[in-house]
Amino acid sequence: xxxxxxxxxxxxxxxxxxxxxxxxxxxxxxxxxxxxxxxxxxxxxxxxxxxxxxxxxxxxxxxxxxxxxxxxxxxxxxxxxxxxxxxxxxxxxxxxxxxxxxxxxxxxxxxxxxxxxxxxxxxxxxxxxxxxxxxxxxxxxxxxxxxxxxxxxxxxxxxxxxx
Amino acid sequence: xxxxxxxxxxxxxxxxxxxxxxxxxxxxxxxxxxxxxxxxxxxxxxxxxxxxxxxxxxxxxxxxxxxxxx
Numbered sequence: 001x002x003x004x005x006x007x008x009x010x011x012x013x014x015x016x017x018x019x020x021x022x023x024x025x026x027x028x029x030x031x032x033x034x035x036x037x038x039x040x041x042x043x044x045x046x047x048x049x050x051x052x053x054x055x056x057x058x059x060x061x062x063x064x065x066x067x068x069x070x071x072x073x074x075x076x077x078x079x080x081x082x083x084x085x086x087x088x089x090x091x092x093x094x095x096x097x098x099x100x101x102x103x104x105x106x107x108x109x110x111x112x113x114x115x116x117x118x119x120x121x122x123x124x125x126x127x128x129x130x131x132x133x134x135x136x137x138x139x140x141x142x143x144x145x146x147x148x149x150x151x152x153x154x155x156x157x158x159x160x161x162x163x
Numbered sequence: 164x165x166x167x168x169x170x171x172x173x174x175x176x177x178x179x180x181x182x183x184x185x186x187x188x189x190x191x192x193x194x195x196x197x198x199x200x201x202x203x204x205x206x207x208x209x210x211x212x213x214x215x216x217x218x219x220x221x222x223x224x225x226x227x228x229x230x231x232x233x
Contacts, residue, residue, distance in 0.1 A: 004213040027213050028206055032197035034220045092214075116206040125206075152188025153198050156175055160168045162202045 001092030005119040007038055012121045014055035017043035019113045021100055025126040028116060030153055033146055037093035041100050041109040049079045059089040102137025103130060128154040172199055
């Protein structure tokens with residue numbers, strides 16, 4: 001896996017509308033949680049889809065876990081016809097979701113995000129309140145397991161004003 | 164964090180207010196010192212540590228698998 005700032009820079013430089021969600025967002029918010037992929041919620045506008053597919057093309061995106069030989073092209077047509085994509089790329093495992101449980105579509109997720117300055121880039125990262133809401137709504141054991149940590153961290157940041 | 168924020172954060176993680184979400188997290192098994200250490204870092208530093216943390220975790224996992232098989 002490439003360094004996270006490099007992954008974010010690829011998306012940022014391509015002017016893609018995205019919000020970092022999931023485990024990567026937890027880590028950026030200060031959680032000790034570790035995940036092996038980077039999840040983002042992306043805008044479904046035709047322009048954004050075009051930018052996203054063009055930006056990832058040099059990194060050979062493939063559908064993760066798909067049967068060998070299955071034809072898959074990560075292009076605007078494919079993304080328009082689908083919603084969520086779990087990709088393996090030369091940058092690492094990247095997941096792009098159109099919606100987030102408990103929050104909704106990209107605009108709802110964006111409204112629940114904080115702006116973080118990461119390597120001189122303004123990156124939207126799902127807030128702790130948004131993460132807690134989404135984890136509770138997803139409701140799987142692995143989601144619920146991290147809620148106490150997120151709630152404790154949210155209190156710690158709120159009380160101290162830490163970023 | 165400013166020195167004042169650090170002091171308050173340290174007080175909170177060493178003595179979480181009874182009945183608070185922080186106390187509940189500690190009770191759940193969360194190592195609050197890790198949260199404190201992460202908050203001492205800037206978002207850029209956290210982003211930089213992400214991949215190396217994942218690599219360490221994967222190496223540990225691989226070692227664990229090898230041990231289980233061996």
